[in-house]
Amino acid sequence: MAREHRAVLLCAFTVFTSLVVGVEERQRGDECADLNNATWQEYRQQRFKLQVQYLLLTRRNMDCAQMFNQESLSETQQQQQQQQQQQQPSYFNVSRPTTVIVHGYRVTGRKPSWVKQLARALLRAQDVNVLAVDWVYGASFAYNLVVEDYKEVAVQISILINQLQQHGCKLESFHFIGISLGAHVAGFVGTLFDGKIGRITALDPAGPMFKGADTFDRLDPSDALFVDAIHTDSDYFGISIPVGHVDFFLNGGKDQTGCARSLFPSILVYFPVYGYVICDHMRALHVYMSALNGSCAMVGIPCSSYEDFLKGRCLDCDVFKGTCPTIGLSANSGIVVSPVPREQQLFLLTTSSPPFCSxxxxxxxxxxxxxxxxxxxxxxxxxxxxxxxxxxxxxxxxxxxxxxxxxxxxxxxxxxxxxxxxxxxxxxxxxxxxxxxxxxxxxxxxxxxxxxxxxxxxxxxxxxxxxxxxxxxx
Structure with a gap:
């Protein structure tokens, strides 16, 4: 069955599962902010248009996210002059780097449960401001319509970045981490700033509707001073071409160890299969979070193809003057040569469970x-x-x-x-x-x-x- 037919079946499956699950009431704690859920009924009634909000996590509030907006910026500027007893001041610190997490397509409208886990892993590794972009309302259900809106999400994010610049933040201090479709959102933010953003990390950037797209419409190396990408599902939900300065293709970028091969075109009618078929796609996120712990290095080897890599034809990193790129937070993935080469394909093998390195x-x-x-x-x-x-x-x-x-x-x-x-x-x-x-x-x-x-x-x-x-x- 053609991949286009698979995409249609997946869309039908998501509608079916949403009806089965039913309406989930959105709940928000009295003190800690959280991402939203979007329901199928709300989507049908068009009660919600594109909405973008931001959650702030720092080392001072790792376990209790804070809503962040223009008023938060004002509080940041004024909190040293006056302390408000009734309203908690923002934890945002303009003197620290800022990491922006951008989630991707939400099949059933549910909020991504991994965002806070990724934020905590980042904060354990470095003292930064972490801003999680919540665009679940605009990212849910109909994938083709979501793709139509992703640039508008990037525009809204760019407005916030402009405001942060006015408060003293520098473009090179921003690190965007985009997951799936979120990688292309981050890429368009970079385009709006002429590639002057410090870094974009793409975790299995989305492939459907982007594989043949112009570089203006998808992530590419010109979108930031440094772009690194991890590919784990390039034959289905991920993109198969290089999109960064360095692109890590784990186990060839397709079938990941520990993820069972599915017959998903014929069994999409079963609800549990969704988590089953996205195992490869989400592996990039889990590997990245594991790499942030620093328990072992995940090193990529440059090679023209996975087949050549497996045949032992690529054994060194001479193109990088001997220093092999690594997955994680090292500056330029550990590359010391200047200028950094573009669209370098890197291959590595992993294990089936954390910490994944081998x-x-x-x-x-x-x-x-x-x-x-x-x-x-x-x-x-x-x-x-x-x-x-x-x-x-x-x-x-x-x-x-x-x-x-x-x-x-x-x-x-x-x-x-x-x-x-x-x-x-x-x-x-x-x-x-x-x-x-x-x-x-x-x-x-x-x-x-x-x-x-x-x-x-x-x-x-x-x-x-x-x-x-x-x-x-x-």
């Missing part, structure tokens, strides 16, 4: 000439952690290279196992492995690869070898 290894296997095709399963083991990769061996090739990932460093791997998994009658019964070598990349220490020579792997008799506890030979 080490990259080049596996090189050399075998004696084969009479028949064969298949070898390679397994790396560390404690209860296992990484498996199958290699199909042909009669006309003797050297094979492939990239695989494992959560720990090379010297921490416990064992390696080779297994001949070929069929009994149609594949090679015994494989003579001249050498198998494993090396980690990118490697600052330039470690020598770990190699084993002269191995015979018979069908039904796997070969394995344990590592020593320190880095060295097998």
């Amino acid at each position: 080490r990259h290894f080049l596996l090189q296997l050399e075998v004696s000439p084969l009479d028949k095709s064969a298949e070898v399963e390679v397994t790396l083991t560390t404690g209860n952690l296992r990484t498996e990769r199958r290699l199909r061996l042909q009669t006309d090739t003797t050297v094979y290279r492939t990239v695989l990932s494992h959560p720990v460093a090379l010297c921490e791997i416990d064992s390696i196992k080779l297994k001949n998994t070929g069929a009994r009658f149609y594949r090679q019964s015994e494989i003579h492995v001249r050498s198998v070598c494993l090396s980690e990349f990118p490697s600052l220490r330039r470690e020598e690869p770990l190699c084993v020579n002269n191995i015979h792997v018979r069908r039904g008799a796997p070969w394995s070898h344990d590592f020593v506890q320190v880095c060295g030979s097998f």
Whole structure:
């Protein structure tokens, strides 16, 4: 079924689920602000037009968001001169950088539950003002109509940015984080300011209705001084082309580990499937939040394609003078060269659960000439952690290279196992492995690869070898 038909089915599904869920009354706490919900009934009655509001979170109010508007700016300016006992002064600090979170399309009109989690992760990492843009009313239900309004949302945000500038904020101090369609909203804000905004981070920027769009109508590197993007669902809801100075394509940018493959065109009638099919799309957000914790580095390797990356043809970051870009808050993603290259595709492999980061290894296997095709399963083991990769061996090739990932460093791997998994009658019964070598990349220490020579792997008799506890030979 064509992707356009899938989009139509998804729209029909969202209407159906909204009717099932029914009217959800919007509730707001007496003290803490929150994002809105939009209901299908309100949408049908056109009771709400495009509305944009802002929530402020800082280290002083991480757990209790504050509404932010022009009056808040006035309070910020006056609060040092007079303290109002009946009205809480704004926590906004013009001397600190400001991070602006822009959510994307809301299928059922429900507020994004992850906004405050992302804000807290940002605030734990740096002392900034976090402004969450709430445009749920305009972002819900009919995707094609939402896309028609996204530029108007950007215009309204730009008005606030202009006001903040008048109070002392500098354009280069703003960092926009746009999720899905929110990435293109952030991009148009950048266009309105001639690309002088400090940074835009796009988390799986939306693909439908944007893949063939002009750069004026979508996010591109000219929208900010630095634009970085994370792609995790480029075959469905995300965009497949580079949109930033650096674009991280996780696991190729499509199917993410731990996200089950769905038959979603045929099962859209079931309500639970929505969370099922957006797993890939939302992985960019979860990986980014995990990267903010700083528990491990998530490094991207520049390469012309994912296929070349998996074949071990891209092992260094020479285009960046040796410093590989990383996901997170490092200035320019850690790039030190100037000017920063544009539309650089970066690839990395991840695990299926937080913290998602993994080490990259080049596996090189050399075998004696084969009479028949064969298949070898390679397994790396560390404690209860296992990484498996199958290699199909042909009669006309003797050297094979492939990239695989494992959560720990090379010297921490416990064992390696080779297994001949070929069929009994149609594949090679015994494989003579001249050498198998494993090396980690990118490697600052330039470690020598770990190699084993002269191995015979018979069908039904796997070969394995344990590592020593320190880095060295097998």
